[in-house]
Amino acid sequence: MKPIFATSTSLQLRLFFAVIASFSLIIFDSKFDSFSNVRVYLNTAVSPLIYAADIPSEMLKGVSNTVVTRRDLKKQVTEQRDKLFIQQVQLLEFKHLKEENKRLRALLNSPVHSDQRKLVAEIITVNTDPFSLQVVINKGALDGIYIGQPVLNEQGVVGQIVDVSATYSRVLLISDISHGIPVRVQRNDIRAIANGSGELNSLTLPYVPHSTDIQAGDVLVTSGLGGVFPEGYPVATITDFNYQMGQPYAQVEAKPIVALERIRYVLLIWDDKDNTPDTDKEETL
């Protein structure tokens, strides 16, 4: 057998190159946005493994779907029919309010909200990096998913897209340590930033002066500042407002409204570029 390297110095040289290459990758990947294009191709290359890892849980899901009893199904259908009926009635009112809101906004010269493009995606259950809170969804660049896209579900904000491949993408959850979301208190429009804490069910609000009118139970909604998340979606409820003498700021904690450990379907929305001229017009006024 012909050895690939003759002496152990060659091995040390290899280690040296590997360490240099790793560090430059770490820096390029985390500091330069342009690298994300390369990541799309790399992610697409490894996507068969992601789908293979998802097969067992898909099969389990299939089994549990087929062994549902007839009575349970009947009950489910009745419940959903009732729910749909109630929501249809509410929708009538909603249509009326929407029209009214549009007219009022036009009177005030404010930008009019128009219908956004939406897409439902399903969570792929795979193991992820233990130091970040993220989920993988089954839609990717081929469906038009882009980095920084807001991700919601029927309860509120879930997170945003941080990583895309052709057929799947990664959602960074709002409670990840590196995530921050601009919010306002629904009750009195006080603005703040909700940072992730690294724990799934907790957010913190930094730099809140102790005299701020925020109470436990207040609902935080997206403020629309920052340009990533559209305005008005529920994010979290305040669980604790605590001020200790001598501290510069109050300690404010909040709990995400979405049960982040139990999400199965998410909604992706596209920022509608068609209604931006309205905003521009307002800014130039």
Added chain:
Amino acid sequence: MTPAHGRFKIILTLILALLLTVLPVPEPLDNFRPDWVLLVLGYWCMALPYRVNIGYAWITGLVLDLLLGAPLGIHSLALSIIVYIIVMNHRLIRNISLWQQALIVGFLTMLNKLIIFWAEKLLFDISITPMYLWSILSTMLIWPWIFLILRKIRRQFAIR
């Protein structure tokens, strides 16, 4: 015998290890997931140090980063260092008993986890929990079985 003989089998075992790493398991078991990639890569580096070494480790680490959604380069860095230690000491590791090997594997798993933690700590303000270290134990316990299975594969297909 061509130099490429058995390469496909080595890569196949590594792919299987990567798959086991991302396979979803029930929440309580998740903390006890053995470090499959380190086990399989470690065996091949010990058995065939002139064929499987830092190059394999770096590429496997990169794929692992992509699969786990970690910052690119983190696992490459850790696995390269671990594999360097194994290849430098492959004669020693080969000649000790299985349970002594398991202790060394446990130590290397801990080192691997700490390198990953330190590298991620440079980027994010994360903190470590004792839960993160539980899998060192399961990796140690499963090493003898992995060793025996992979040795059987290596002998069966005469991979040298």
